[in-house]
Amino acid sequence: MGDRLFGGWTVTTVIAMQSGFPIGVTQNVNGTPFLYGGTLRPNIVPGVPLLMAGNITDRITANTSDNLFYNPSAFSAAALNSFGDAPRMLTDVLSPWRNNVDFGVSKQVRTGGTTSVFIRLEVLNAFNIVQWAAPASSAFGNSSFGQITNQANNMRMVQFTFRFQY
Numbered sequence: 001m002g003d004r005l006f007g008g009w010t011v012t013t014v015i016a017m018q019s020g021f022p023i024g025v026t027q028n029v030n031g032t033p034f035l036y037g038g039t040l041r042p043n044i045v046p047g048v049p050l051l052m053a054g055n056i057t058d059r060i061t062a063n064t065s066d067n068l069f070y071n072p073s074a075f076s077a078a079a080l081n082s083f084g085d086a087p088r089m090l091t092d093v094l095s096p097w098r099n100n101v102d103f104g105v106s107k108q109v110r111t112g113g114t115t116s117v118f119i120r121l122e123v124l125n126a127f128n129i130v131q132w133a134a135p136a137s138s139a140f141g142n143s144s145f146g147q148i149t150n151q152a153n154n155m156r157m158v159q160f161t162f163r164f165q166y
Contacts, residue, residue: 012104020094023134025070025086027078028141040078041086042140048074050093056132056148069096069135070146077141096132098152100125106161120161128156 027040044050052059052068059066078084106120131153137144 008107008109010104010106012106014100014102016098016100018098020097021134022089023093023095023138024089025075026139027084028139029080041084041088042075043078043084044086045074045076050074050090052146056096057130060148067148068146069148070138072140072146075140095134096148098131099129100131100153101127111164115164115166118161118163118165120159120163122159122161124157124159125153125155129153 027042102124103126104122108118110116132148133150133152136149
């Protein structure tokens with residue numbers, strides 16, 4: 001009886017941790033497109049942090065309109081048909097980090113002969129952590145420049161499976 005109750009359990013966990021991916025900033029072009037094709041990049045203002053201070057989740061939780069990821073004061077527009085000094089990818093700037101924990105537990109119980117019952121419970125995004133997408137726009141001069149407007153994952157989901165095997 002003890003083996004039927006306490007034996008045969010399987011526990012599964014999947015942990016994913018991502019530091020974010022490199023991102024760059026471009027510049028909206030008002031007027032004639034860039035002389036040789038390609039994309040304009042803005043100038044970087046020396047001494048001004050490229051990102052807003054603090055954790056994005058903490059800031060959005062405290063004030064839903066405080067969703068800026070980039071610091072707009074750190075950039076200035078380059079003159080038309082000139083090269084800005086911002087690199088293609090911003091040094092040491094990554095999109096918001098993401099981590100996730102999924103958890104599953106299952107048990108198979110023999111019901112006699114060749115039949116058995118299999119039960120499984122899965123919890124996806126077990127800690128219900130919000131993962132933010134990259135900024136909506138990385139084009140300096142755009143009205144949504146540097147704003148985090150989308151969640152990149154789903155909220156916690158629980159799945160229950162019951163299977164009768166014969």
